[in-house]
Amino acid sequence: MHHRARQPIPPTCTAQHAAGRRNFLRGSALATLAAALGGPIPFADKLAPGLFPDALAQTVADLLPDKRGLRVLSDRPIVAETPVTLLDDDLTPIERHFVRNNGHVPERAEKRDLTGWSLTIDGEVDKPLKLTLAELQSQFPKVTRALVIECAGNGRAAFNPPASGNQWTLGGVGCANYTGVRLGDVLRRAGVKQSAVYIGYQSEDAHLSRAPGKHAISRGVPIAKALDEHTLLVWEMNGQPLPALHGWPLRLVCPGWPASTSGKWLTRIWVRDREHDGEKMTGHSYRMPKFPVAPGTKVEAADMAILEQLPVKSVITLPASGAEVPAAQSVLLRGHAWSGWGDVKAMHLSYDFGATWVAAKLSAPRNRFAWQRWSVELKLPTKGYYEVWARATDEKGFQQPMLVPGWNPEGYCNNAMHRIALKAV
């Protein structure tokens, strides 16, 4: 992207959020920014992650014109999260759905050019397939499902010591309606061999370096998850063709698992006879220590295990933290809850720092792996400062922890309870 200064350098920058502790603009990125602003930024080390200098606010809107209100965490690659109050919709509208790119959006997607595109299914199959979009759309049963996808790093900003990577707060999650076919139906058409262990996806987005032949990301899931009826190949999001940013013409959705398994801009599903070893499958990527470690511990790669189901979690989308509400009167609170293990079974809130808990009304999911709406009317007894804590419990009995759970080197799976401040007046 190109930065254009449209206003003079502002004398100060106001922090929009204070969750991050480190400046994500370093070295050349900082120099580029300073050049765009026409001068150095004396307090650059105090610039919170995700905070763009006011003078460039217009440029951020240029970067993601269809995503107004999202917080840009990185512009190269593009990463943006949804402020939690903008997650209030039953289904996340496209303009409010977070974005996490690892490389460059393919030109094909920008231009909506299907020329030469097909999906290859090969590897450990009896009959490799090459399918056009029209063939995929006409030859398999069509399904529409509301599905949560969540970046495994959602919540990372709260880890201490900090984990490197995008400093997500709460908004690396969304639940949209996807239309496509079951990956399992397509794999069965190709005939999955006994030797199949894993699938790996390949996509058309160039690596950040633009090194030819190097994938930005190529992850996968064990064959059982690939064959699971909830794992889809989709071409529509909320009834529209997939937007360029979300993987046009075709993406995977592996609900409940790290969203990095939901490959965008697909060209190939490679059925493997071993654990897939593509870009960001190995080393520390999307892996957690096999046993608890003290914060800050350096963990050997051999002691890390691939992340699978994401833990139970919830958000309070209404009211906003810091809101003033009437004392001793009913106040409506609501949000969503979800779990990588299946249904959420209970939702509780506390406004006395966890001493007592109130059960919220919890709706059934539209389908498995959709998030569930919860709502509750609370009466804050007197004037004063309150905190509301929200805790979901899933069908396996897992509950959200009060504190940030198990520190891990890459800062994954923070499902601590969402807390908001309320001032009763």
Ligand SMILES: Nc1nc2c(c(=O)[nH]1)N[C@H]1C(S)=C(S)[C@@H](COP(=O)(O)O)O[C@H]1N2
């Ligand atoms: N081809 C490709 N697929 C991808 C990615 C990517 O960079 N390239 N990012 C992954 C990651 S890390 C996440 S969190 C989700 C984000 O999906 P979204 O941008 O549609 O919200 O896409 C996943 N699929």
Ligand SMILES: [Mo]
């Ligand atoms: Mo992600």
